[in-house]
Amino acid sequence: MNDFFDDYRRALSKIDHDPSLPDKTIRGIIAGDIQPAKASSNRIRPTRSFAVVSGLAACLVLAIGLGVLLPALPSYLEQPAYPQADAEEIRLDITKLAFAPELEFEASHDKAIIETNVDFSCSNAGGKPFTIKIEGSGVTIQPYGLEVNLDGPWADHLVFGSDSETKCLMKIECLANEDDMAIIFLEKKGSVVGAEARVMQSLLDVLSTTKIVIESDDVDSSVYQLSPQPTSFDDIVRLIHLNEPIKVDLVKVG
Amino acid sequence: MVINERENILRHAVETFGPAVYRLAYSQTRSHHQAEDVYQETFAALYTSGKVFDNDYHLKSWLMKVVVNKCRNIRREAYCRREIPSNPLEPNVLEQAAPSEETDDDALWDIVDQLTDEFKIVIHLHYVDGYSTNEIASIVGASPATVRTRLFRGRAKVKKLLEAGES
Numbered sequence: 001m002n003d004f005f006d007d008y009r010r011a012l013s014k015i016d017h018d019p020s021l022p023d024k025t026i027r028g029i030i031a032g033d034i035q036p037a038k039a040s041s042n043r044i045r046p047t048r049s050f051a052v053v054s055g056l057a058a059c060l061v062l063a064i065g066l067g068v069l070l071p072a073l074p075s076y077l078e079q080p081a082y083p084q085a086d087a088e089e090i091r092l093d094i095t096k097l098a099f100a101p102e103l104e105f106e107a108s109h110d111k112a113i114i115e116t117n118v119d120f121s122c123s124n125a126g127g128k129p130f131t132i133k134i135e136g137s138g139v140t141i142q143p144y145g146l147e148v149n150l151d152g153p154w155a156d157h158l159v160f161g162s163d164s165e166t167k168c169l170m171k172i173e174c175l176a177n178e179d180d181m182a183i184i185f186l187e188k189k190g191s192v193v194g195a196e197a198r199v200m201q202s203l204l205d206v207l208s209t210t211k212i213v214i215e216s217d218d219v220d221s222s223v224y225q226l227s228p229q230p231t232s233f234d235d236i237v238r239l240i241h242l243n244e245p246i247k248v249d250l251v252k253v254g
Numbered sequence: 255m256v257i258n259e260r261e262n263i264l265r266h267a268v269e270t271f272g273p274a275v276y277r278l279a280y281s282q283t284r285s286h287h288q289a290e291d292v293y294q295e296t297f298a299a300l301y302t303s304g305k306v307f308d309n310d311y312h313l314k315s316w317l318m319k320v321v322v323n324k325c326r327n328i329r330r331e332a333y334c335r336r337e338i339p340s341n342p343l344e345p346n347v348l349e350q351a352a353p354s355e356e357t358d359d360d361a362l363w364d365i366v367d368q369l370t371d372e373f374k375i376v377i378h379l380h381y382v383d384g385y386s387t388n389e390i391a392s393i394v395g396a397s398p399a400t401v402r403t404r405l406f407r408g409r410a411k412v413k414k415l416l417e418a419g420e421s
Contacts, residue, residue, distance in 0.1 A: 004412055005381040008366065011359040012382055017276045017290065022268045025294045029301045030261060036299040037327075 263313075264301045271314050272297075274383065275321055281378050282325040284367065292328070296320045318383070319393045322375055329371060365415045373408035376401055 018024075028034035272293070279292035299320050307313040366374065375394055379385045387405065391398040 004362070004365070004416060005377075007359070007362050008377075009382055011362050012277045012281060012378075014359070015277050015280050016273065017286075017293065021276075021290060021293065022272050025272075025297055026261075026265055026268055028294065029264060029298045034294050034298045036295050036302060037324075 259306075260301055260304055263306070264297060267300055267313060267317065268297055270310065271317055274314065275317055277382070278318060278321050278378055279325060281366070281382075282322075282371065282374060283328060284363075288328055292321055292324045295324055315385075315389065315393060318379065318385075319395075322394055325371075325375075361419065365412060365419070368415055369408060369411055372404055373411060376404045377408045377412075380405060 025034065275296055276289055276293050279289040279296075280286065283289050283292065296317055300317065305316065307316065369377070372394075376390055379390045379393060380387070385393065387401045388398050391401045394401065396404075
């Protein structure tokens with residue numbers, strides 16, 4: 001990989017401009033013959049037919065949208081603005097977690113390749129009750145059944161004091177490479193407004209305390225935990241995105 | 255006095271950062287003609303802006319940002335007009351003088367050309383010009399996290415293409 005970038009730098013070093021270009025450029029600019037292009041001169045104006053077609057398409061989309069939304073409007077208006085929960089309650093709803101079907105587990109259960117997508121969203125406004133929900137989609141890996149247990153003290157860290165609504169989608173992927181290590185990275189998948197750091201920290205805490213339960217008819221059930229546990233979200237993101245992935249073993253804990 | 259200062263800044267910028275500007279423009283457009291246009295317009299923008307920079311580092315960063323934006327405009331205009339992209343292997347004066355060198359790098363450029371523009375920019379700025387992700391974020395107008403993601407995915411894409419080429 002590094003060879004490629006060395007080659008890229010070497011190839012680029014061969015790329016050079018016409019030797020007369022610098023002098024020509026300087027003289028042209030000073031003389032006023034070369035001027036930066038104006039944005040307005042480059043604007044592409046739509047033709048009349050394009051405008052008509054676009055307008056019709058917009059009307060069609062609007063009509064379809066209204067047709068879908070209007071029937072659902074009465075039931076939507078009846079819903080409370082915020083989930084009916086106590087202010088101190090944090091409800092976790094883990095419906096499903098996704099694992100790529102091609103993932104493999106060694107019979108010894110001392111290593112795993114895991115890919116997990118977790119959509120994470122939360123909202124809070126003025127200290128009102130809020131809900132944190134973690135959900136995804138799941139695929140059972142054969143011959144092993146796989147389950148991720150996200151119970152743990154990390155829930156205490158999901159505290160949001162912001163007055164603004166916070167929504168985000170996070171992706172957690174755990175990939176093991178051929179060196180028997182799990183590679184983990186978190187990736188923001190959507191826009192995040194406020195409290196991002198706390199959300200990320202919370203997810204880090206999720207990772208830190210995630211236990212992976214592997215059950216099978218063939219072998220004894222086992223519980224694995226990430227080791228060493230991640231300590232810094234920034235470290236994880238920085239290291240991994242710069243291709244120095246943090247390597248975490250899955251250690252049998254039960 | 256002011257005009258002389260602007261001219262001095264222009265001359266200094268062209269002499270010091272001209273090659274870097276041209277290479278970034280070429281790596282993005284893959285056309286010597288368009289790279290020359292970007293090159294000239296970038297320095298023209300510097301001259302007309304009358305900006306004074308604290309140091310060369312800020313000057314170079316500003317130039318890189320202008321190059322990125324101008325390359326983006328070129329792509330946008332080409333898309334709006336449905337232009338057929340220029341031949342990436344079009345010869346220029348220098349290549350005609352040394353055609354064998356370009357041929358050696360065809361496989362490499364094939365891989366680079368398969369990267370999307372957003373990956374090419376961050377890879378170039380990081381691995382060629384040595385900018386950090388925060389600096390790249392400032393240049394391309396994205397968040398540092400986005401830049402890190404693009405770097406990661408760009409590298410993964412390169413790795414995949416390299417493996418595909420080997421097999």
